[in-house]
Amino acid sequence: MIIDVHGHYTTEPQPLLTFRDKQLAGLADPMRKPASNELGITDEMLVKSVEPQMKLQKERGSDLTIFSPRAAGMAHHVGTEATGIEWTRMSNDLVHRICTLLPTNFAPVGQLPQHPGVPPKNCLPELERLAKLGFVGVNLNPDPAGGYWTDPPLTDKWWYPLYEKLVELEMTAMIHVTSSCNPVFHYTGAHYINGDTTAFMQLIQGNLFKDFPTLKFVIPHGGGAVPFHWGRYRGLAQEMKKPLLKDHLLGNVFFDTCVYHLPGIELMAKVIPVDNILFASEMLGAVKGVDPETGHNYDDTKRYVDQLAISDSDRKKIFEGNARRVYPRLDKRLNQLKEKR
Amino acid sequence: MIIDVHGHYTTEPQPLLTFRDKQLAGLADPMRKPASNELGITDEMLVKSVEPQMKLQKERGSDLTIFSPRAAGMAHHVGTEATGIEWTRMSNDLVHRICTLLPTNFAPVGQLPQHPGVPPKNCLPELERLAKLGFVGVNLNPDPAGGYWTDPPLTDKWWYPLYEKLVELEMTAMIHVTSSCNPVFHYTGAHYINGDTTAFMQLIQGNLFKDFPTLKFVIPHGGGAVPFHWGRYRGLAQEMKKPLLKDHLLGNVFFDTCVYHLPGIELMAKVIPVDNILFASEMLGAVKGVDPETGHNYDDTKRYVDQLAISDSDRKKIFEGNARRVYPRLDKRLNQLKEKR
Numbered sequence: 213m214i215i216d217v218h219g220h221y222t223t224e225p226q227p228l229l230t231f232r233d234k235q236l237a238g239l240a241d242p243m244r245k246p247a248s249n250e251l252g253i254t255d256e257m258l259v260k261s262v263e264p265q266m267k268l269q270k271e272r273g274s275d276l277t278i279f280s281p282r283a284a285g286m287a288h289h290v291g292t293e294a295t296g297i298e299w300t301r302m303s304n305d306l307v308h309r310i311c312t313l314l315p316t317n318f319a320p321v322g323q324l325p326q327h328p329g330v331p332p333k334n335c336l337p338e339l340e341r342l343a344k345l346g347f348v349g350v351n352l353n354p355d356p357a358g359g360y361w362t363d364p365p366l367t368d369k370w371w372y373p374l375y376e377k378l379v380e381l382e383m384t385a386m387i388h389v390t391s392s393c394n395p396v397f398h399y400t401g402a403h404y405i406n407g408d409t410t411a412f413m414q415l416i417q418g419n420l421f422k423d424f425p426t427l428k429f430v431i432p433h434g435g436g437a438v439p440f441h442w443g444r445y446r447g448l449a450q451e452m453k454k455p456l457l458k459d460h461l462l463g464n465v466f467f468d469t470c471v472y473h474l475p476g477i478e479l480m481a482k483v484i485p486v487d488n489i490l491f492a493s494e495m496l497g498a499v500k501g502v503d504p505e506t507g508h509n510y511d512d513t514k515r516y517v518d519q520l521a522i523s524d525s526d527r528k529k530i531f532e533g534n535a536r537r538v539y540p541r542l543d544k545r546l547n548q549l550k551e552k553r
Numbered sequence: 554m555i556i557d558v559h560g561h562y563t564t565e566p567q568p569l570l571t572f573r574d575k576q577l578a579g580l581a582d583p584m585r586k587p588a589s590n591e592l593g594i595t596d597e598m599l600v601k602s603v604e605p606q607m608k609l610q611k612e613r614g615s616d617l618t619i620f621s622p623r624a625a626g627m628a629h630h631v632g633t634e635a636t637g638i639e640w641t642r643m644s645n646d647l648v649h650r651i652c653t654l655l656p657t658n659f660a661p662v663g664q665l666p667q668h669p670g671v672p673p674k675n676c677l678p679e680l681e682r683l684a685k686l687g688f689v690g691v692n693l694n695p696d697p698a699g700g701y702w703t704d705p706p707l708t709d710k711w712w713y714p715l716y717e718k719l720v721e722l723e724m725t726a727m728i729h730v731t732s733s734c735n736p737v738f739h740y741t742g743a744h745y746i747n748g749d750t751t752a753f754m755q756l757i758q759g760n761l762f763k764d765f766p767t768l769k770f771v772i773p774h775g776g777g778a779v780p781f782h783w784g785r786y787r788g789l790a791q792e793m794k795k796p797l798l799k800d801h802l803l804g805n806v807f808f809d810t811c812v813y814h815l816p817g818i819e820l821m822a823k824v825i826p827v828d829n830i831l832f833a834s835e836m837l838g839a840v841k842g843v844d845p846e847t848g849h850n851y852d853d854t855k856r857y858v859d860q861l862a863i864s865d866s867d868r869k870k871i872f873e874g875n876a877r878r879v880y881p882r883l884d885k886r887l888n889q890l891k892e893k894r
Contacts, residue, residue: 354737355737359702360701360702361700361701361702361735361737361738363737364736364737365736365737394702395705395706396695396696396702396704396705396706396751396755397702397751397754398754398755398757398758398789400785400789401754401757401758401785401786401789402747402750402751402754402755405750405778405782405785406743406747406750406751406778409743409746409747409750409778410737410738410743410747413738413739413742413743414737414739414743416739416742417739417742433782433785434781434782436778437746437747437750437777437778437781439781440775440778440780440781440812440817440820441746441774441775441812441813441817442814442816442817443812443813443814443817443840443844443851444741444742444746444774444812444813444814444839444840444851445742446814446844446846446851447813447839447840447841447842447844447851447852448739448741448742448839448840450842450845451840451841451842471781471782471784471785472782472784472785472788473783473784473785473787473824475783475820475823475824476781476782476783476784476820478820479781479816479817479819479820482816483814483816498785498788498789499784499785499788499789499792500788500792501788501791501792503784503787503788505787510784510785510787510788511788
């Protein structure tokens with residue numbers, strides 16, 4: 213079985229986007245508020261909307277995608293905390309419906325109603341709701357300010373109530389920023405990658421996993437700059453008198469394979485232990501084109517993993533085993549599905 | 554000849570640091586202002602202060618270091634524009650004296666008196682002074698706000714007066730942030746690398762080198778996350794209908810080899826054309842320890858370049874030829890030195 217741990221719902225039906233426009237327009241002019249939270253999106257519309265993803269799963273050879281709302285769509289910095297809560301709930305509900313309709317193709321990960329300057333503990337009601345709905349994890353934004361980075365580092369006690377609940381519920385968190393409202397940062401080209409790099413360095417500086425030994429973070433996009441600068445990070449940890457990175461962080465921190473060329477994935481497999489690498493493509497995501505150097509899509513990352521000079525059992529870990537271990541709720545979900553059949 | 558394009562003066566004599574303390578204390582309490590700009594640093598003290606760098610040059614086998622004030626010391630966000638101008642001038646003068654005393658070991662690169670929210674054109678007097686003193690380039694900080702990123706992207710007209718003067722003077726700019734006053738960003742572990750990644754993405758989005766075809770930027774630390782995500786950047790440029798990166802940027806943008814492990818340098822040499830790679834170590838810089846995996850210093854980057862499976866002529870480009878081409882004033886300086894002898 214091949215599990216892609218990083219897919220976003222980037223093919224939302226138009227009524228959802230129209231709702232969001234009206235919701236935000238309503239902040240400026242209450243007359244423009246959406247009349248209702250009922251979007252009128254049918255199950256047929258939902259299934260139809262994810263046909264592109266399912267077509268690619270078949271063509272490229274993956275089975276299941278861990279599926280969450282559009283990352284840039286979270287936009288925690290936009291609107292008010294109240295509009296964010298409503299928007300989050302609505303976005304999560306669509307993902308939940310898709311994953312219920314197509315349980316062998318998709319497993320749900322949720323967004324959180326984070327808001328800049330607002331304590332993360334305000335996310336707990338939505339987090340608990342997600343757990344009841346069978347979500348296997350959440351996307352956790354280390355910069356709800358959308359490129360202005362005004363909230364505390366991830367190791368700050370500010371975040372602890374959220375971590376306590378994640379641990380209690382066995383929910384895994386992917387550390388994923390959203391869009392950028394800072395013109396210096398292109399969202400997928402700079403802000404995403406910087407977010408990954410920044411989070412990892414915060415974790416080096418802190419001792420978060422002493423307090424939360426079972427908390428699990430996935431850092432997407434191959435961990436930002438981290439594998440390329442693995443020597444720098446090992447050296448910085450050493451200067452700070454931290455344990456070796458494998459002991460300090462790698463029991464809790466994992467990287468996905470959203471790196472869109474073979475040399476990048478090869479480097480990753482060379483420096484990051486195989487147990488810490490999870491297959492992912494973010495397909496229908498950041499980079500959709502065909503690489504003229506290979507004739508294949510940039511984001512067809514399975515091809516790169518297939519080409520790695522590693523053992524079959526290691527490849528199976530990257531494709532399936534690690535995902536089941538890092539997302540314990542996913543493993544349970546898949547086992548339950550199997551029993552049902 | 555082996556040229557290291559990235560060294561900072563991180564072994565400054567105490568009187569310089571004491572001056573800075575008093576200068577900044579003077580902002581709070583004018584009684585504490587330094588009595589004079591005369592630091593009383595003798596030539597002997599300066600030569601003594603760079604003995605560690607010269608020892609490493611000899612031990613590791615490099616000849617000349619392009620030498621600039623401590624990157625984190627620039628701290629453009631600290632104090633006022635006026636204290637910054639004074640501090641910049643003083644820092645540059647010490648570098649100038651060292652490079653005049655030891656011209657075969659060091660060539661000078663300057664810092665600029667940037668200040669958040671202040672037009673970069675205010676740096677022109679110092680830039681012209683540096684050119685007259687024989688500096689071969691400057692460090693250009695894309696985020697004078699020190700981790701809050703409140704100034705415009707590098708492609709904005711805001712920066713154009715500075716670029717016009719750089720081109721006129723044939724000065725090369727290394728894009729290098731300074732320390733971070735934002736607690737989310739560790740300076741050498743996150744802010745530096747993010748600065749590199751961010752700058753490169755800004756350049757992809759813009760068309761800066763259409764307006765400045767001879768402007769030359771060096772992006773340090775291996776270009777941040779860029780080589781690791783080379784597929785992503787090629788794909789994003791493609792989606793934006795930009796030319797191939799080699800045509801869009803690589804006539805003007807170069808990367809150094811401050812990447813502290815062999816797999817990183819190998820990846821870089823695989824995806825970045827050899828003409829765009831400049832040898833550098835940032836020695837006595839960010840990462841000073843010994844890598845337990847190799848028994849050698851992390852920042853002994855010459856060892857990694859020596860191990861690359863490339864031709865001798867390509868290696869010579871990385872060690873010398875590219876630096877002479879990318880820093881035309883350095884080439885002239887070295888030729889003049891040769892004639893003198």
